[in-house]
Amino acid sequence: MVRGAAQQRLPRTGPASRAPGPAEKPCRRRKPRTEFALKEIMSSGGAEDDIPQAERKTVTDFCYLLDKSKQLFNGLRDLPQYGQKQWQSYFGRTFDVYTKLWKFQQQHRQVLDNRYGLKRWQIGEIASKIGQLYYHYYLRTSETSYLNEAFSFYSAIRQRSYYSQVNKEDRPELVVKKLRYYARFIVVCLLLNKMDVVKDLVKELSDEIEDYTHRFNTEDQVEWNLVLQEVAAFIEADPVMVLNDDNTIVITSNRLSETGAPLLEQGMIVGQLALADALIIGNCNNQVKFSELTIDMFRMLQALEREPMNLASQMNKPGMQELPANSVLLIYLSATGVFPSGRSDSEGPYDFGGVLTNSNRDVINGDAIHKRNQSYKEMHCLHPGDLYPFTRKPLFIIVDSSNSVAYKNFTNLFGQPLVCLLSPTAYPKALQDQSQRGSLFTLFLNNPLMAFLFVSGLSSMRRGLWEKCQDYLRKINRDIAQLLTHSRSIDQSFLQFFGDEFLRLLLTRFIFCSATMRMHKIFRQETRNYPESYPQLPRDETVENPHLQKHILELASILDVRNVFLENTLDDY
Numbered sequence: 001m002v003r004g005a006a007q008q009r010l011p012r013t014g015p016a017s018r019a020p021g022p023a024e025k026p027c028r029r030r031k032p033r034t035e036f037a038l039k040e041i042m043s044s045g046g047a048e049d050d051i052p053q054a055e056r057k058t059v060t061d062f063c064y065l066l067d068k069s070k071q072l073f074n075g076l077r078d079l080p081q082y083g084q085k086q087w088q089s090y091f092g093r094t095f096d097v098y099t100k101l102w103k104f105q106q107q108h109r110q111v112l113d114n115r116y117g118l119k120r121w122q123i124g125e126i127a128s129k130i131g132q133l134y135y136h137y138y139l140r141t142s143e144t145s146y147l148n149e150a151f152s153f154y155s156a157i158r159q160r161s162y163y164s165q166v167n168k169e170d171r172p173e174l175v176v177k178k179l180r181y182y183a184r185f186i187v188v189c190l191l192l193n194k195m196d197v198v199k200d201l202v203k204e205l206s207d208e209i210e211d212y213t214h215r216f217n218t219e220d221q222v223e224w225n226l227v228l229q230e231v232a233a234f235i236e237a238d239p240v241m242v243l244n245d246d247n248t249i250v251i252t253s254n255r256l257s258e259t260g261a262p263l264l265e266q267g268m269i270v271g272q273l274a275l276a277d278a279l280i281i282g283n284c285n286n287q288v289k290f291s292e293l294t295i296d297m298f299r300m301l302q303a304l305e306r307e308p309m310n311l312a313s314q315m316n317k318p319g320m321q322e323l324p325a326n327s328v329l330l331i332y333l334s335a336t337g338v339f340p341s342g343r344s345d346s347e348g349p350y351d352f353g354g355v356l357t358n359s360n361r362d363v364i365n366g367d368a369i370h371k372r373n374q375s376y377k378e379m380h381c382l383h384p385g386d387l388y389p390f391t392r393k394p395l396f397i398i399v400d401s402s403n404s405v406a407y408k409n410f411t412n413l414f415g416q417p418l419v420c421l422l423s424p425t426a427y428p429k430a431l432q433d434q435s436q437r438g439s440l441f442t443l444f445l446n447n448p449l450m451a452f453l454f455v456s457g458l459s460s461m462r463r464g465l466w467e468k469c470q471d472y473l474r475k476i477n478r479d480i481a482q483l484l485t486h487s488r489s490i491d492q493s494f495l496q497f498f499g500d501e502f503l504r505l506l507l508t509r510f511i512f513c514s515a516t517m518r519m520h521k522i523f524r525q526e527t528r529n530y531p532e533s534y535p536q537l538p539r540d541e542t543v544e545n546p547h548l549q550k551h552i553l554e555l556a557s558i559l560d561v562r563n564v565f566l567e568n569t570l571d572d573y
Contacts, residue, residue, distance in 0.1 A: 051115065056115075058108045059115050062104060062105065065097060069101050069126075069129070072097055073098075075090065076094065087140060102127070102130060105118065120165060121162060121166050121174060124162025127162065128153070128154070128157060128181050131149075131154045131157075132184065134149040134150035135187075138150065144255065147192050147308065148192070154188060167208075172215075172216040175215075179208055179209065182205040186198055186201050187291050191298075193251050193252075194251075195251050196251075205227075209225065209228070227290075230290040234288055238437075239453075239454040240450045240453045240458060241459065242460075242463055242466045243462055250463050252447070252450075252466075253307065254303060254446050254447045255305045255306055260501075261477075261501035262478045262480070262481040265481075270495050270498040271417070271497065271499045273327070273497055273500060273503075274327060275330055275503055277329050278304050278330040279330070280297050280301055280304075281334070282296055282297035282335065284296060286436055287438060294438075296438050296439050297332075299438060300445065302446060304502055328393075328396055328417075328497065329390060330396045331396075332400075333397070333398070335400075336356040336401065337425070338381040339353045347409070349411065352384065352409050353406045354384060354406050355382050356380060356382075384409060384410055388413060391418055392414050392416065394417040395416065395417075395418050397420040397421070398420075398506070399421070400442050401425075404425055404532070405528075408420070410534050419533065420533060423442075423531055424441060424517070424529050426529060428523060428529060440455070441531060444513035445506055445509050448512055449469055455523075456559060458559065469555065473512075473555070479548065481498075481504065481508055483511075483541060483545055484511070487538055487541040489538045491536075494537070510531065511537070511542050511543055512552075514537075515545075516552055517529060517531065521566055522564075524566070553565060
C-alpha cells in the first residue's frame, strides 16, 4: 500500500462555513429531523394524522440512515492515518450504511420528495460522500480500482445535474459544497489521467467560482482562484508532449502494466522480498502542486501503482493486519536539502544534514530558531540516523534532494537488505529553470522515456515514434536486468529486492537514468550531476557497461539526438 498521498485541503471559508464539530449521535437527531419533516407537511395544508403510517416510517428510516451515515463519515477523520487494524472494519460499516442510504432513496424517491422534501443537491451530497469514501479507500490501499468507483459517482453527479439548482438558492454554503465537489472530482481525474475531463471541469469550476464570488462577495475568492492556478500548472507539468496525427495530445499512463517490468528469466537468482508498504514524503515549496500533492509525489505515487483492475477481485482480497515477514518498506523523500551548519569532529548519522521536513519553522524576533545556536542539529531535518529504526526490516529508500548524498553515509546495523537510490545534488544550469515542474530524477523513475527526451532537448513527439522508442526501452530494461543479476561484484541487497516487480522496475530505471547522465555531454561537467546509490553499484558492470552505453546511443540515434551524447565515454574516465 502506498501511504502519503496528501489529504485534500480546499478553501473552507465563506459566509456560512464552520469547522467540523464532533459527530452527533443518531438517537439525538433522529426524532427532531423526522418531526421537522412532518411539521413541514402540516404547514403546507395537510395534517400529521393524514400521513399513512408506511410513508411516516419511510421518512423516519431515511432520517435515521442519513444521520447514521453522517456520524460514521465524520468519525473517519478520527481514525489514525497509518496502520490497518482499525480503519478497515470502520470503512466497511460506513460503506454499508451509505449503500443502504443510496438504495433507500432510490426505492422511495417519490415519498421522500413529497413527504420529506428531498432536493436534488441532497442526493448529490450522498453520491459525493460515497465518491469520497472510495477515494479515501484508494489512499489507504493504493488500489486504483477504487479511483474508478469514485469517478463513477462523481461523474453521475455531473451528468444528472444534482447541483444544478444550488445557484438559485440564496445559500452560499451550498455553493461551497458544489465547488468542493468539483475540486475533488478534478483530483480523481488527475490520478486517473483523464486530462480531457480535467480541462472541462476546470472551465466549469472557473465559471462557478466567478458566479459565487460575484453573488456573495466572499473572502475566499483568492483561495479558489489559487485552486484553479494550481490545476492549470499541474496539467502543464510534463516537459514533453506526445501527439497524435491530428495534433491532439496523447495521455500516457505510467502505472505498472503487465508488460511494464522486465520479466525474471531462467537463471536469474533473486530474493523473494515483496513491496508491502510505501511512505511518500514531499516538501518542495517551489514545485507545482495540487491538493498538497507535489508533482514529484504524484509521479512516484503512479510509479508504485498498478493499472486499475476488476474491483470485485480486489474486494475479495484479505486485508493484511501486519506486514508479512518477507515484506519491504519503501520510503520516498522529495524535499529541500539541509546541510550541516558547521564542521563536526565526528561523522555520525546526524552530522551530514538531510532533508527539510517543515518549511514553516518557528521564528523568534524575526530569526528562525535553528539559527540561534549552530552547535545544535536542525530540528526540522530528517537525518539518515532518523531512519535507522526502520532498518530492522528490509528497507528501500529513494531520496530526491540537493543533499541526497547525506544518505550515502548509512550504516547497516541489523544486516537486513538496504538500498538507497540518491538523486544528483545539482543539475546543469540549462535544466535548473525546470525545477518547478518536478525533479528530473523522479521523472526518470516515473517516465524514463519522457525524461530522456527532455534531456535531449525534445519537447514533442509523434505517437508512432514514441511507441517505437518505448519498445526499444523495454529491450534496454531487459538487458539491464541481465547485467544486474549476472554481476559478480554487486551487493546482495540489490538482488534481494529484484524479485519484486515494482522495485525491479525502479532499479532498472535508476541504472538507465545514471547511464544516460554519465553519457550526456552537459552532465559530465560535474560528478554531482550523477545519481548515486548505497551500496554502490559496480560501475563497469552496470551504469558504465559498454553494452548498455551502446543501447543508449542507439536510442539517441532513433531520435536523431546522438550529438548530445559522448561516443567513447569509457576513454574519458
